[in-house]
Amino acid sequence: MGMENHRKHSLGHRAxxxxxxxxxxxxxxxxxxxxxxxxxxxxxxxxxxxxxNYAVNMLALVSALYLLAVMIWTYLEYRFYTYTxxxxxxxxxxxxxxxxxxxALYHQIQNVSIQRNPLDRLxxxxxxxxxxxxxxxxxxxxxxxxxxxxxxKARLVQKELLIRARRHMGNDPIAGNQTATxxxxxx
Numbered sequence: 001m002g003m004e005n006h007r008k009h010s011l012g013h014r015a016x017x018x019x020x021x022x023x024x025x026x027x028x029x030x031x032x033x034x035x036x037x038x039x040x041x042x043x044x045x046x047x048x049x050x051x052x053n054y055a056v057n058m059l060a061l062v063s064a065l066y067l068l069a070v071m072i073w074t075y076l077e078y079r080f081y082t083y084t085x086x087x088x089x090x091x092x093x094x095x096x097x098x099x100x101x102x103x104a105l106y107h108q109i110q111n112v113s114i115q116r117n118p119l120d121r122l123x124x125x126x127x128x129x130x131x132x133x134x135x136x137x138x139x140x141x142x143x144x145x146x147x148x149x150x151x152x153k154a155r156l157v158q159k160e161l162l163i164r165a166r167r168h169m170g171n172d173p174i175a176g177n178q179t180a181t182x183x184x185x186x187x
Contacts, residue, residue: 003160008082015148016078018123023070030063083146083157088168090130090161092144104144106168108132112158116151126154130161 003009037056044052076096083092089103111131120126125148134142149157 003085003156005085005087008084009157011078011081011146011148012125012150012153014123014125014150015081016075018119018125018148019078020071020074021119021123023074024067027063027067027070030059030066034059034063081147085160085164090144090164092146102144104130104132106161106164108134109161109165112161112165114154114158120148123148124151125149126151128154128157 034056037052037059041049041052041056077094080096080099081092081094083090085091089105090109091101091103093099093101109130110133111129113129113131115127115129116125117127128146128149130144130146132142132144146157
C-alpha cells in the first residue's frame with residue numbers, strides 16, 4: 001500500500017499548533033505587558049487615571065490584534081504546505097504569497113531521515129529531511145525539509161520515498177533505459 005500519485009497531502013493538524021508555538025512568544029509578551037500595565041494603574045494619581053486606562057485598553061487591543069494576525073499568518077503557512085508524489089519526483093509546495101515548489105527526483109534521493117526534537121515529540125510530529133545527490137558547495141540546496149508530519153505518516157512517507165528511489169535508481173530518466181552499474185558483470 002503506497003501513497004497515491006498526484007494527490008496533494010497536507011501536514012497533520014498538529015503542525016498548526018507547532019508552527020503557532022514558534023510564533024506566539026511576542027504575543028504572550030504583549031499580554032503580560034498589558035497585565036502589568038493594568039496592575040500598575042492602581043498607583044497612578046487620579047488625574048492620570050483616564051490616560052492610564054486608555055493606554056491599557058490600547059495595549060490590550062494591540063495585543064489581541066497581533067495575536068489574531070499571528071494565528072491567521074500561521075494558519076495560512078500551515079494550509080499551503082503540501083506535498084505530492086508523482087511518477088518522477090516528490091514535490092513540496094509552500095508559501096501563500098510567494099508560492100515555492102521544490103521537487104526531488106526519485107533517482108537523486110540519497111537519504112530520507114526522520115528527526116524529532118523534544119518539542120516535536122511533545123506535539124507528536126516529525127521532521128522529514130530528504131537529502132539528494134549534488135555538489136558539496138550547494139549542500140543546503142540538496143536538502144528538502146518537510147517540517148511537521150505526524151509520526152506514523154512520516155514513517156509512511158519515508159518508506160514510500162525509499163521504495164520509489166530504489167525503483168528509479170538504475171533508470172535513466174531521459175532515455176528511459178537501464179544504465180550499467182559498477183557491479184554489473186555484463187559491462
